[in-house]
Amino acid sequence: MRKSEARELIKQAYAAWDAEEWQRAADLYEQVLAHFPDEKPSAEWWYDAALGHKFLRNWDKAYELGVQAAARSPRGEGDPAYWNLGIAATIRRDWTTARDAWAGFGFELPDGEGEINGRFGNACVRLDTDGEREVVWIERLCPTRGRVVNVPVTTGRRYGEIVLHDGQPNGERVVGGTTYPVFDELLLFEPSDLPTFQVTVAAADPADLEALVTLFTDHDFGAEPASSLTMHCACCSEGTLHKEPSAHASGAQRVSLAAPEGEARRLLDQWAGEKAIGRGWSGLEAVG
Structure with a gap:
């Protein structure tokens, strides 16, 4: 291939890129x-x-070409x-290459080999399942993975699952003066x-509900009152939201x-039994 031909193909690749024709652009670059x-x-x-x-x-192709780019x-x-x-x-579970890539970017990783399970702080991820979108909190295990610490309402999604997210934030949540990025999910x-499960609880005092949430989280389980959920339009969700x-x-x-x-059931009974009056539960049903 002559350099003049290469220049023409690169010009075509730029045009395909601007048109978001990703496959054509990538093919032209590879030629x-x-x-x-x-x-x-x-x-x-x-x-x-x-x-x-x-x-x-x-x-697979992103990995193959990404090795060359890096x-x-x-x-x-x-x-x-x-x-x-x-x-x-990370998606290929090639931890040696992933560790080297994060180090090449500039991250300090926990010592060791294999899967990265560090403490990279909290963030939010926008789950996307068959068009259903929900923003949840995660504990970041590495620069691109996090464990979900809400009980999702999206069908088929669960507390404790590990999601892989993109690197470019698409929104922010500001809580107590601290800004947290909102990343888009790439895959489960x-x-x-x-x-x-869902359950109806009776709580005489807000502190009673807080005690229930704490009891479940202390056992590495999740509890999410319906009152903690808020709905936002896409524009607001992808912007900066101040939350208390x-x-x-x-x-x-x-x-x-x-x-x-x-x-x-055991923890609900324990919670209800800790006070003689004011706490109760009923109607436990599986939802996902």
């Missing part, structure tokens, strides 16, 4: 890279080709080639075996629980 893998601008071409396959959710990118400077490779390597990385810690209500109300049924 050029097969002949000119190490030209001065080739790092950008490798990156764009890999990114196109990321948009297509073709993770090899031509500076380490320790937050170069996005490392981030995208880290995502693709590990399902949770904790079933979801939810104030629990008193009286009869629905609560979603994540726990094995026997444990849910």
Whole structure:
């Protein structure tokens, strides 16, 4: 291939990219890279080709091309080639490559080998399941994975599952003066075996409901009062939302629980029995 032909193909690739024709753009880049893998601008071409396959959710190709893009990118400077490779390597469970990619981006990782299970703080993830979208809180295990710590209302989603999210925030939540990013989910990385139940509880005082939530979370289970859920339009959800810690209500109300049924019943009985008057529950039913 002559350089003049390569320039024309790159021009076509740019046009395809602008039109969001990811497959065509990636194919054109690869045609050029097969002949000119190490030209001065080739790092950008490798990156764009890999990114196109990321948009297509073709993770094997995103990994293959991402390795080449990262090899031509500076380490320790937050170069996005490392981030995208880290995502693709994580999806393939290639922990050696994922660790090297995150280090290349500039992250400090916990010592060791294999799967990364660190403490990267809290964030939010926008779950997306068959068009149903819900923002939940996660505990981040690595730069791209987090454990869900809400009881989702979305059908088929569960407390404790591990989700893999994108690297570019798409919204913010501000709580107590601290800003948390909202990432978009890329895929469900590990399902949770904790079933979801709903129950009606009677709480004489808001502190009673807080005690119920604390009791379940102390046992590594989940409890989510219906009053803690809020609905937002897409524009608001993808913007900056200022939220105050939810104030629990008193009286009869629905609560979603994540726990094995026997444990849910035991903990509900324990909670109700801690006060002679003012606490009760009924109508435990499985919902997911």
